[in-house]
Amino acid sequence: MKSWALLGLAALATATMGTSQAATNATPAPATSTATPDPATLTAEQAVRAVNAAIAKADVPAMAAMYQQNPDPAAHVLAAMALERIHYNLDKATEDARLCEKELIATQPMVALYCARFASGNMRLARGGKAADAEELDIVKRFAGRVPQSELDRMTSYAATQRDIPPFHLGKPEGDFTLALLKAAYDQRGAVMLEAANGASVRMTLDTGAGPIIMDMDTAVKLGVRSLGTDGKTRGLLSKNVPVTHGILEQAHFGSITLENAPVEIVPNNRRLIGLDILRQLGAFRFTQRELQVYGKGGDRPACNEPMLVSSDMWGNTVRPVVALSINGSLRTTLLDTGSAFYLSGNQAAMDEVQASAHKSMRIRDIGAEHVARVKQASADVIVSGQPIQMTFGVFPDADLAWSYILGSGALGDMDFYIDFEKQHTCVLVHHNLH
Structure with missing residues (x-):
């Protein structure tokens, strides 16, 4: 050893x-040992809450127990679609979610609505925000008169806020390629130089623990990030309720990778990160100490x-x-x-x-x-x-x-x-x- x-x-x-x-x-075993209801006795409404907790932790054992032990068909299909999402089998997760909606829309419409929106989440992962937002509006039509109108109004309002946001696109070479990662004496994490269309460039850390591109306001101004006029909150390892301004970086590249309309979160502190919302568009990649290796479909x-x-x-x-x-x-x-x-x-x-x-x-x-x-x-x-x-x-x-x-x-x-x-x-x- x-x-x-x-x-x-x-x-x-x-x-x-x-x-x-x-x-x-x-x-894996769950990361924490908190008292939870018996998965065999969860109602469909309780199962929805259990699914939310499980997909946030990627808690396979919790969902496997609910799938195997709970006799309620609704809980069974909820667990199945959660397990498929955790394993990133998005087509199968959507198939299960569609079945859930179809079977429960007449008898348990709120659970059916959850399944429909879960399927739109799969679509967001597979095809991007525009496709998912269009699906959300279609869900509003399907559930009109079946669930409280306030629920549908919230969905419609959110889709309206996203209407004018252009779709994100990442371009990359067809085959295998490698990007050398930058290192510094003060920071040995892998980084790249991100260059915007205006010629400005900044050093950005590649961070699989982050979501979109994250930067401070000074950097956003330097790169020409366009603010979307929407605010939110985020958190880090120790920070909570950090204010965020959302924006779009219209044109940029690092190495041979090009970005169009990349999502940006502008935060108060000097943080410059390219997160997994961007990197997962590469398809398959390998982080080494010195390189980011990207694999083409046939390699x-x-x-x-x-x-x-x-x-x-x-x-x-x-x-x-x-x-x-x-x-x-x-x-x-x-x-x-x-x-x-x-x-x-x-x-x-x-x-x-x-x-x-x-x-x-x-x-x-x-x-x-x-x-x-x-x-x-x-x-x-x-x-x-x-x-x-x-x-x-x-x-x-x-x-x-x-x-x-x-x-x-x-x-x-x-x-x-x-x-x-x-x-x-x-x-x-x-x-x-x-x-």
């Missing part, structure tokens, strides 16, 4: 955090048979890639987050599972602000792709995460992250030096 301190507190003191919300992997790809696991919400937003790591003998859902500078890190739930020393404080650059964070040093026996490693890592008891663990860009010296949205596989590819 390899054994070394992968993340000492001295290294922690100089590292930075990306925006991180996490997900899960195939057959050879790494050997990877692990099913893809993603977290999301009902509407097909906040997509994050996750894997299951064996930590002290139990499978735990772990976010793959290239925006985190750490090797491995955890939250309070992780601290409850591992031995941790007395806490110290360190400064963390998070989305929206810089925080003085409590951190403890913990140790655990971790198995990554069959390779046992004794890890020493940082635990942040105040971290606001849906998952217990994050595997960050600090691990890329020992392994690569392979994410394939086209064939629905995700693997952590361990380097030969660890064997």
Whole structure:
């Protein structure tokens, strides 16, 4: 067994955090042990709430239990469509959701409406926002007179706010290609130079733990981002209720990848990130310590048979890639987050599972602000792709995460992250030096 301190507190003191919300992997145990209703006795309405919680965590065991144990046909199909979404089998998830709508629209219209909107979320993931918004308006017509009009009015109002937003498009070469990643003495996370149509360029970190493009207002002005006049809230590892202004970057490129009408979130702090809403449009890609390798449809790809696991919400937003790591003998859902500078890190739930020393404080650059964070040093026996490693890592008891663990860009010296949205596989590819 390899054994070394992968993340000492001295290294922690100089590292930075990306925006991180996490997900899960195939057959992991839930990240936290909270009391939940018996999946065999959930009503359809309770099952809807359980589905929302499960897809946000990519909680395969919870949905498998509901699918196998609950005799209610509605709960059964809700679990089925959730499992397919978690594995990114969008066509099958939509097929199940359509069946749910058809069978329940006369007897349980609110549950049927949920299924219809779940299907539009699948469409958002597969075909983009314009197709999903058109589907939402069609749902309004199908459910007129069947559910409270206030529900349908909200859907119509939201679609109206999206009407004038042009569709996002990513262009890339047809075959395999590689982008060299930028490194800096102050930040070893992989980055690229993003150049806008006006000739301005900025250094942007590639962050699988973030959603769209994220930047501060000064950067947005420099690149010519067009504000959409809509505001919202976001959060990071420690930050909550961070104000966001939404915008569009009409023309830009990094390397041979071109962006048209890319979604942008403008935040108060100096954060410059390209998130998974952009990167997943590449189809299949591999993060190494120095490169981003992108695979064409006909090219050879790494050997990877692990099913893809993603977290999301009902509407097909906040997509994050996750894997299951064996930590002290139990499978735990772990976010793959290239925006985190750490090797491995955890939250309070992780601290409850591992031995941790007395806490110290360190400064963390998070989305929206810089925080003085409590951190403890913990140790655990971790198995990554069959390779046992004794890890020493940082635990942040105040971290606001849906998952217990994050595997960050600090691990890329020992392994690569392979994410394939086209064939629905995700693997952590361990380097030969660890064997």
